Amino acid sequence: xxxxxxxxxxxxxxxxxxxxxxxxxxxxxxxxxxxxxxxxxxxxxxxxxxxxxxxxxxxxxxxxxxxxxxxxxxxxxxxxxxxxxxxxxxxxxxxxxxxxxxxxxxxxxxxxxxxxxxxxxxxxxxxxxxxxxxxxxxxxxxxxxxxxxxxxxxxxxxxxxxxxxxxxxxxxxxxxxxxxxxxxxxxxxxxxxxxxxxxxxxxxxxxxxxxxxxxxxxxxxxxxxxxxxxxxxxxxxxxxxxxxxxxxxxxxxxxxxxxxxxxxxxxxxxxxxxxxxxxxxxxxxxxxxxxxxxxxxxxxxxxxxxxxxxxxxxxxxxxxxxxxxxxxxxxxxxxxxxxxxxxxxxxxxxxxxxxxxxxxxxxxxxxxxxxxxxxxxxxxxxxxxxxxxxxxxxxxxxxxx
Amino acid sequence: xxxxxxxxxxxxxxxxxxxxxxxxxxxxxxxxxxxxxxxxxxxxxxxxxxxxxxxxxxxxxxxxxxxxxxxxxxxxxxxxxxxxxxxxxxxxxxxxxxxxxxxxxxxxxxxxxxxxxxxxxxxxxxxxxxxxxxxxxxxxxxxxxxxxxxxxxxxxxxxxxxxxxxxxxxxxxxxxxxxxxxxxxxxxxxxxxxxxxxxxxxxxxxxxxxxxxxxxxxxxxxxxxxxxxxxxxxxxxxxxxxxxxxxxxxxxxxxxxxxxxxxxxxxxxxxxxxxxxxxxxxxxxxxxxxxxxxxxxxxxxxxxxxxxxxxxxxxxxxxxxxxxxxxxxxxxxxxxxxxxxxxxxxxxxxxxxxxxxxxxxxxxxxxxxxxxxxxxxxxxxxxxxxxxxxxxxxxxxxxxxxxxxxxxxxxxx
Numbered sequence: 001x002x003x004x005x006x007x008x009x010x011x012x013x014x015x016x017x018x019x020x021x022x023x024x025x026x027x028x029x030x031x032x033x034x035x036x037x038x039x040x041x042x043x044x045x046x047x048x049x050x051x052x053x054x055x056x057x058x059x060x061x062x063x064x065x066x067x068x069x070x071x072x073x074x075x076x077x078x079x080x081x082x083x084x085x086x087x088x089x090x091x092x093x094x095x096x097x098x099x100x101x102x103x104x105x106x107x108x109x110x111x112x113x114x115x116x117x118x119x120x121x122x123x124x125x126x127x128x129x130x131x132x133x134x135x136x137x138x139x140x141x142x143x144x145x146x147x148x149x150x151x152x153x154x155x156x157x158x159x160x161x162x163x164x165x166x167x168x169x170x171x172x173x174x175x176x177x178x179x180x181x182x183x184x185x186x187x188x189x190x191x192x193x194x195x196x197x198x199x200x201x202x203x204x205x206x207x208x209x210x211x212x213x214x215x216x217x218x219x220x221x222x223x224x225x226x227x228x229x230x231x232x233x234x235x236x237x238x239x240x241x242x243x244x245x246x247x248x249x250x251x252x253x254x255x256x257x258x259x260x261x262x263x264x265x266x267x268x269x270x271x272x273x274x275x276x277x278x279x280x281x282x283x284x285x286x287x288x289x290x291x292x293x294x295x296x297x298x299x300x301x302x303x304x305x306x307x308x309x310x311x312x313x314x315x316x317x318x319x320x321x322x323x324x325x326x327x328x329x330x331x332x333x334x335x336x337x338x339x340x341x342x343x344x345x346x347x348x349x350x351x352x353x354x355x356x357x358x359x360x361x362x363x364x365x366x367x368x369x370x371x372x373x374x375x376x377x378x379x380x381x382x383x384x385x386x387x388x389x390x391x392x393x394x395x396x397x398x399x400x401x
Numbered sequence: 402x403x404x405x406x407x408x409x410x411x412x413x414x415x416x417x418x419x420x421x422x423x424x425x426x427x428x429x430x431x432x433x434x435x436x437x438x439x440x441x442x443x444x445x446x447x448x449x450x451x452x453x454x455x456x457x458x459x460x461x462x463x464x465x466x467x468x469x470x471x472x473x474x475x476x477x478x479x480x481x482x483x484x485x486x487x488x489x490x491x492x493x494x495x496x497x498x499x500x501x502x503x504x505x506x507x508x509x510x511x512x513x514x515x516x517x518x519x520x521x522x523x524x525x526x527x528x529x530x531x532x533x534x535x536x537x538x539x540x541x542x543x544x545x546x547x548x549x550x551x552x553x554x555x556x557x558x559x560x561x562x563x564x565x566x567x568x569x570x571x572x573x574x575x576x577x578x579x580x581x582x583x584x585x586x587x588x589x590x591x592x593x594x595x596x597x598x599x600x601x602x603x604x605x606x607x608x609x610x611x612x613x614x615x616x617x618x619x620x621x622x623x624x625x626x627x628x629x630x631x632x633x634x635x636x637x638x639x640x641x642x643x644x645x646x647x648x649x650x651x652x653x654x655x656x657x658x659x660x661x662x663x664x665x666x667x668x669x670x671x672x673x674x675x676x677x678x679x680x681x682x683x684x685x686x687x688x689x690x691x692x693x694x695x696x697x698x699x700x701x702x703x704x705x706x707x708x709x710x711x712x713x714x715x716x717x718x719x720x721x722x723x724x725x726x727x728x729x730x731x732x733x734x735x736x737x738x739x740x741x742x743x744x745x746x747x748x749x750x751x752x753x754x755x756x757x758x759x760x761x762x763x764x765x766x767x768x769x770x771x772x773x774x775x776x777x778x779x780x781x782x783x784x785x786x787x788x789x790x791x792x793x794x795x796x797x798x799x800x801x802x803x804x805x806x807x808x809x810x811x812x813x814x
Contacts, residue, residue: 134578178786187517187578188785191728192778199774206767207456321716325582332579367594371587378583381575 023071026059030078050354051368053083057347058376061333065340076343105353106235110243111309112356113349115140115320117246118301119327120334120341121253122294127336128257129290130270130283132395134190135175137324138197139168139295143302145201148315149208151217157307160217164303165296171197172295173288180287183397194324202317213314219307242304249297254338266290270391273398283398298324329377336390348373438733438740438784442747445779449772458764466761467769471754490758492629492636496706498749500525502643503698504727505745506650507563507691509736511577513654514687515667516570520563520581522724523588524692527562528555528699529710530592534602536618536704547621552700559696560689562588567688571681577688585724593712604709613712624705637705644742646694651738653690663687695724726752729777732784751776 029052056079064072119136126133146167151160175193178184205211223244225237257263265286268276273283305323306315326348334340355369450460468474472490480488504521511518535551542550566584569575595602597613604616629635654660665673666683674680703710726748733747734740755769764772 178782182786184782184786187519188728188732188781191519191725192780192782192785195725195729195774195778195781197778199771199776199778202771202774203452203456203768206765206771211767322586325586329579329583367590371590374583374586374590378569378580378587381579381583382569382573 022059022066023063023075026056026063026072026075027078029053029056029059030075030080030082032056032082047358047368050083051372053079054347054351054372055079055376056082058333058344058380061340061343061347062335062380064343065335065337103231103235105350105357107238108353108356109346109350110236110239111349112352113345114240114243114246114304114308115301115323116327116330116345116348117250117342118242118304119298119324120331120345121246121249121338122297122301123328123331124253124257124336124338124341125266125290125297126294127331127394128270128391129266129287130273130391130393130396130398131176131179131287131291132186132190133172133175133291133294134187134328135171135193135197135324136294136298136328137320137322138190138194139171139298140302140305140324140327141197141201141318141320142167142171143299144306144311144319145205145302145315147299147303148213148217148306148311148313149204151219151307151313155218157218157220160307161220161300161303164307165299168295168299168302169292170295172292175295176288176291179291179397180284183399186395186397198318201315205315205317209315211317213316217307217313219309219311219313220304222309240304240308242300242308245300250338250342257338267391269398270393273393273396277398277400284400287398298327301327326373329373332390333377333380347376438735438744441733441780441783444783445776448779449776452775453764453772458768463761463764463769463772466759466763467751467754469754470758470760471750472758473750473754489629489633490753493634493758494746494750494753495636495640496634496749497753498745499640499643499705500698500702500723501726501730501745501749502647502741503694503701504723505730505734505741506646506727506738507559507695507698507724508727508731509734509741510650510654510663510694511563511687511691512731512736513660513667514663514683515670516567516577516684516688516691518563518566518581518688518691519578519728520566520584520692520724521695521727522718522722523581523585524559524562524695525699525722525724526588526592526715526718528559528696529703529707530595530602530699531555531558531696532622532700532703533615533618533710536622536708537602537616540619540621542621544621547619548624548704551618551622551704552697555700555703556693556697559699560693562696563692564685564689567685570688571684589715589718592710592715596710596715597712600712615709615711617709618704622704623708624701626706634706637701639701639705642697642701646697647738647742650694650741654738659686695727698723726777729781733780748773748777 032052057076060072060075060077060079062072063075066072119140122139123133123136143164145164147157147160147164149160150163151157154160154163171193175189178189178192179186220240220242222238222240226233228237255263257266265276265281268279268281269283269286269290276286277283301323302320305311305319307313311319327345330344330348331341333344334342351369351372355366358366358369446464450464453460453463469487470490471494472487472492473494475485475487475491478485478487504525507521507524508518532551532555535554536547539547539550562584563581566575566577566580569580570577593613594600596615597603598611600613602615603610604612604614606616623631624637624639626635626637627640652660654664662673662678662683663686665676665678666680666687670680673683730741730744730748734742734744751773752770755773756766759766759769761769
């Protein structure tokens with residue numbers, strides 16, 4: 001299989017895909033988001049300005065990761081301002097929406113984004129080395145179940161984290177053997193991994209826990225920060241330890257991938273494995289390490305799901321329900337770059353948090369925000385508003401001569 | 402390499418490396434033929450049995466109970482009375498297989514054009530939704546036109562849904578795997594909302610305003626049941642529609658210009674373009690036909706025995722739903738009509754035999770249904786590893802034909 005986006009000759013006008021165009025469109029949308037909230041349009045619910053603002057931010061991230069940084073970040077700020085103004089303008093009118101747009105929204109955004117960040121960074125390591133990892137979903141699920149299992153049997157969330165990571169890494173190792181050594185089709189292999197993970201976790205969940213969650217296991221602690229003031233304290237004062245770890249991981253991933261010789265080797269394997277082989281890099285070893293690392297990292301995201309503040313020590317059948325795929329989408333949206341993937345994961349997390357909060361008031365708006373990440377990614381891979389630049393050898397098995 | 406001669410004759414391994422997905426799959430097909438899928442299934446069952454054994458159950462007894470659960474013991478005591486458990490179980494297995502034939506064909510057709518349609522689930526759901534909408538409304542029509550309109554509408558909707566991915570691939574080069582995954586989730590969330598409380602397609606029956614389920618379709622839109630009772634999920638004529646779809650698939654692929662072009666693009670898009678075939682048109686066309694099969698499947702299920710669908714059903718189907726099992730069916734069936742038929746019977750039996758059909762003292766359904774998932778995963782994993790298959794196949798041939806040395810070294814395997 002070829003890379004995510006193929007170089008078929010492209011009839012969509014170059015100008016449309018120019019980062020400058022997308023940047024200015026994003027700026028315009030940001031302004032439009034704010035405009036929606038004030039007279040004469042005066043949208044009753046803040047849903048519309050927020051939706052438009054999210055699109056503006058998405059375009060901004062897009063622009064920034066594709067060359068026009070200042071313009072892109074400007075658009076992100078414009079989108080944020082648009083959302084903020086939109087909320088402020090409509091907030092005074094409708095009472096019950098106040099509960100939707102408060103500091104806990106930020107807390108939830110970070111919380112929901114955490115597994116996506118781990119997944120996106122994990123996928124990035126794998127794909128930067130030239131192996132498409134569509135099995136992220138399955139590996140995350142392994143982490144979620146075996147995290148609970150380890151925490152229950154080992155008595156501590158640390159044991160759960162380690163066993164969860166090991167299970168994800170093990171499944172990744174099996175996948176790596178098939179994808180790298182046997183050169184099987186990577187998308188077929190990844191699909192198989194997803195099946196296997198649902199089956200294996202479901203089987204042991206039934207066998208060990210009889211399909212019932214124990215609940216009373218040690219969970220990952222939250223980091224309490226006090227003395228920040230009311231707003232900050234309720235937004236970032238009580239985040240999970242793993243959420244903070246995910247922030248650190250983004251920085252670490254950037255340094256490793258782009259500032260160290262190892263990162264250069266990884267990227268070389270993803271862009272031109274033959275050339276990398278010629279200069280003495282062992283492509284197989286690099287790819288094996290990256291895929292296994294990817295399994296380990298995405299499994300932390302899974303552990304967060306079950307042992308973090310949302311799961312709180314519980315596991316349910318097929319717990320990830322597509323989060324691995326959104327992580328994959330965040331990685332592609334962020335153009336295979338740590339900062340971009342992080343921003344996309346936060347955006348998707350925000351969209352998710354809004355969907356949850358709005359469920360009570362308006363199912364329609366809730367669906368809108370649940371679907372938004374997928375629509376944005378669809379538009380993104382279509383390359384209508386820019387170009388995804390996958391590593392050149394992504395998805396191509398490498399055979400030594 | 403030490404053997405320069407090797408470059409002159411391309412080895413199967415080299416061809417496998419460089420070819421497109423369709424070319425690679427076809428290669429696997431030539432090497433080993435029917436033996437490979439059978440060995441794969443046996444191997445997957447063995448490994449699944451090992452899991453059962455390792456956790457303290459007798460795998461042989463478990464498989465026997467699953468066999469009975471799928472209603473296959475009917476073969477030994479044939480009866481047309483659906484009062485008999487075996488006959489009832491068999492009808493349910495066939496119903497499950499019907500769905501899998503459609504989703505399997507959807508995956509197989511795209512494979513033939515070198516594309517991976519991972520979005521069978523979404524296309525199937527779109528088919529369900531449209532069939533439900535047409536089935537509920539337009540009441541007062543006579544049966545035949547109502548059924549036809551519902552089926553055609555759902556088929557076209559499935560084609561359009563998959564066509565989005567095809568158009569994106571042809572015009573912008575967006576990879577169909579990512580776009581179909583995204584379309585899956587968009588379909589799932591949209592259907593959840595449509596059937597959900599307050600949604601446009603939610604049931605209007607009194608006292609049901611919080612029940613996230615759609616209305617029942619009108620009686621005029623229901624397909625006739627041929628075996629079993631209508632209220633108890635009897636086998637409907639949808640099974641024969643599925644058989645007809647298999648024939649259409651075979652004829653389209655093997656006996657029409659369209660099929661020839663699709664296969665040519667699948668083997669090598671560049672060569673096909675050089676031969677004057679419009680590659681982009683064929684990518685879109687193949688994807689749309691692929692989606693049409695899945696959409697038709699949704700219509701047949703809705704009109705055949707579901708009659709209504711709920712938000713929770715949609716959510717549950719998101720995990721390893723029929724669209725995904727279609728991938729296993731198509732891969733196991735080597736993307737041929739006969740293969741898809743056999744594959745869907747196998748997985749249809751496995752799925753029903755390990756869930757509702759299973760009444761066993763050896764292994765409970767909750768456990769057994771996960772063994773099915775593991776077997777599905779293993780089948781897909783092994784089938785995808787064509788190199789492994791080729792290696793085993795070639796070494797077998799080498800043993801047979803050239804007992805002495807001089808066997809070409811397969812260093813890369």
